[in-house]
Amino acid sequence: MTDPNSLVQIKGLRDGLLVSLGNASWDDLRAALMEQIETRQSFFRGARVAIDVGGQIFHVNELSELRDTLSERGVNLWAVVSESPTTEKTAQLLGLATRISKPRPQEMTRPPAEAAGGEAAAMWIGRTLRSGTRIEFPGNIVVLGDVNPGAEVIADGSILVWGRVRGVAHAGANGDQSAVVCGLDLSAGQIRIAGAATIPPALRSPRRGSKVEVSERSGEVRPEKISLKDGILQMEPWQANQS
Amino acid sequence: MGAQVVTITSGKGGVGKTTAVANLAVALAADGARVVCIDGDIGLRNLDVVMGLENRIVYDVVDVIEGRCRLRQAMIRDKRLPELFLIPAAQTRDKSAVTPSDMVRLCNELRGEVDWVLIDSPAGIERGFKNSIAAADRVMVITNPEVSAVRDADRVIGILEAEEKGTPALILNRLNPVMVRQHDMLSAEDVLDLLAIKLIGIVPEDESVIVGTNRGNPVALDPKSRAGQAFRNIARRLSGDEVPFLDLEAGNGLWARLAKLGRK
Numbered sequence: 001m002t003d004p005n006s007l008v009q010i011k012g013l014r015d016g017l018l019v020s021l022g023n024a025s026w027d028d029l030r031a032a033l034m035e036q037i038e039t040r041q042s043f044f045r046g047a048r049v050a051i052d053v054g055g056q057i058f059h060v061n062e063l064s065e066l067r068d069t070l071s072e073r074g075v076n077l078w079a080v081v082s083e084s085p086t087t088e089k090t091a092q093l094l095g096l097a098t099r100i101s102k103p104r105p106q107e108m109t110r111p112p113a114e115a116a117g118g119e120a121a122a123m124w125i126g127r128t129l130r131s132g133t134r135i136e137f138p139g140n141i142v143v144l145g146d147v148n149p150g151a152e153v154i155a156d157g158s159i160l161v162w163g164r165v166r167g168v169a170h171a172g173a174n175g176d177q178s179a180v181v182c183g184l185d186l187s188a189g190q191i192r193i194a195g196a197a198t199i200p201p202a203l204r205s206p207r208r209g210s211k212v213e214v215s216e217r218s219g220e221v222r223p224e225k226i227s228l229k230d231g232i233l234q235m236e237p238w239q240a241n242q243s
Numbered sequence: 244m245g246a247q248v249v250t251i252t253s254g255k256g257g258v259g260k261t262t263a264v265a266n267l268a269v270a271l272a273a274d275g276a277r278v279v280c281i282d283g284d285i286g287l288r289n290l291d292v293v294m295g296l297e298n299r300i301v302y303d304v305v306d307v308i309e310g311r312c313r314l315r316q317a318m319i320r321d322k323r324l325p326e327l328f329l330i331p332a333a334q335t336r337d338k339s340a341v342t343p344s345d346m347v348r349l350c351n352e353l354r355g356e357v358d359w360v361l362i363d364s365p366a367g368i369e370r371g372f373k374n375s376i377a378a379a380d381r382v383m384v385i386t387n388p389e390v391s392a393v394r395d396a397d398r399v400i401g402i403l404e405a406e407e408k409g410t411p412a413l414i415l416n417r418l419n420p421v422m423v424r425q426h427d428m429l430s431a432e433d434v435l436d437l438l439a440i441k442l443i444g445i446v447p448e449d450e451s452v453i454v455g456t457n458r459g460n461p462v463a464l465d466p467k468s469r470a471g472q473a474f475r476n477i478a479r480r481l482s483g484d485e486v487p488f489l490d491l492e493a494g495n496g497l498w499a500r501l502a503k504l505g506r507k
Contacts, residue, residue: 132402
């Protein structure tokens with residue numbers, strides 16, 4: 001196992017390199033990877049690299065450190081593929097892709113909702129998602145905060161936003177028509193469920209008297225749910241006496 | 244005590260990063276602090292022009308990093324304030340001449356020499372931006388009250404948070420109270436509602452900024468300029484003072500007169 005070639009496997013993809021890490025401690029793997037890069041500098045210089053880290057769990061500082069170290073050696077890290085939801089979330093928050101164009105073989109066979117733990121599974125995002133962030137999860141997603149313009153939340157299941165949606169929320173991204181999007185204010189976002197998309201103001205009567213929409217500021221808080229009925233997106237306001 | 248390294252960045256270009264760096268540097272130095280500003284926009288340098296030091300450049304930041312000169316040789320002393328220095332960007336190289344760890348080393352060397360290191364970040368979120376924030380203890384994001392600038396600021400704040408650089412402070416630049424009152428411009432509240440970070444200052448739109456920029460005389464040195472006052476206040480807040488926000492609606496200036504015209 002100490003042979004670096006067994007810890008770090010490199011193969012070419014259509015648009016870059018895929019580095020697959022074996023089973024060892026991160027320190028060993030990192031050292032093996034760096035050794036490969038140092039000894040084959042001309043091969044790696046300018047390369048676009050995706051890393052499959054298997055089940056390794058990464059936090060922001062480790063992943064950003066790895067990316068910066070690679071970047072200083074002229075290697076551009078663009079994607080991190082992982083089986084760990086923690087690592088996936090970290091990578092997505094840092095703006096790295098988590099899926100490379102070719103799906104992993106086991107992903108093609110497993111039903112996504114089950115892979116994520118079935119109905120019960122949700123990814124918890126305890127912060128506002130700012131422009132440029134893209135969160136994808138093969139189950140449900142809960143956001144405690146806003147989804148700002150330019151941010152995207154994409155779930156195979158449903159999406160609940162305890163805040164305002166002013167970016168894109170796509171529920172049922174895998175085709176599940178029973179998925180819903182709930183939020184405290186959906187009026188300024190773009191909502192998609194399965195294959196249908198809408199801009200919520202289209203779902204309700206125009207607002208009274210507001211001047212030119214100079215402001216991106218949305219109106220008052222009004223909890224809403226959008227679901228798909230007979231192929232059309234419908235919005236229901238949430239009411240206290242509703243069951 | 245070592246210097247504080249403060250980076251000013253925005254995402255979008257043209258919102259006033261360089262102007263803000265020049266003015267804050269001048270304001271801090273006028274208060275007696277030792278200040279170095281670094282132009283992080285390698286290949287498109289212009290902090291030297293705004294500070295009026297253009298024709299004094301011999302060595303630049305890339306010369307320091309690549310060891311062609313000593314740090315002191317690349318520090319250009321300001322013509323007005325003896326404790327203010329500029330390390331200019333190289334004009335003939337590109338961003339890849341510098342790495343984030345080069346910037347960390349450079350700033351660590353400066354920490355013992357001065358009180359403040361201000362870094363002027365280039366626009367964008369690529370290499371030059373990464374270089375500029377690598378050594379920062381604090382980051383200030385500057386934006387204009389325009390939807391596109393605010394969107395880019397939001398992106399940059401998101402990156403800073405994801406990189407665990409801490410939440411930056413916000414400078415809102417070129418606010419025009421008359422336009423805000425007529426609902427033709429985003430208000431400070433609109434901007435803060437979206438960005439949800441701490442505001443460190445609002446700089447009113449002021450023609451004297453443009454004049455000062457072109458002449459290489461930052462307006463923070465002009466006691467009569469409203470924008471200059473706003474920059475001086477930001478500098479004091481940066482140093483930890485509690486300074487009340489300027490009343491942009493104050494009844495004694497041009498704004499008030501314009502406002503009256505606007506109401507007729």
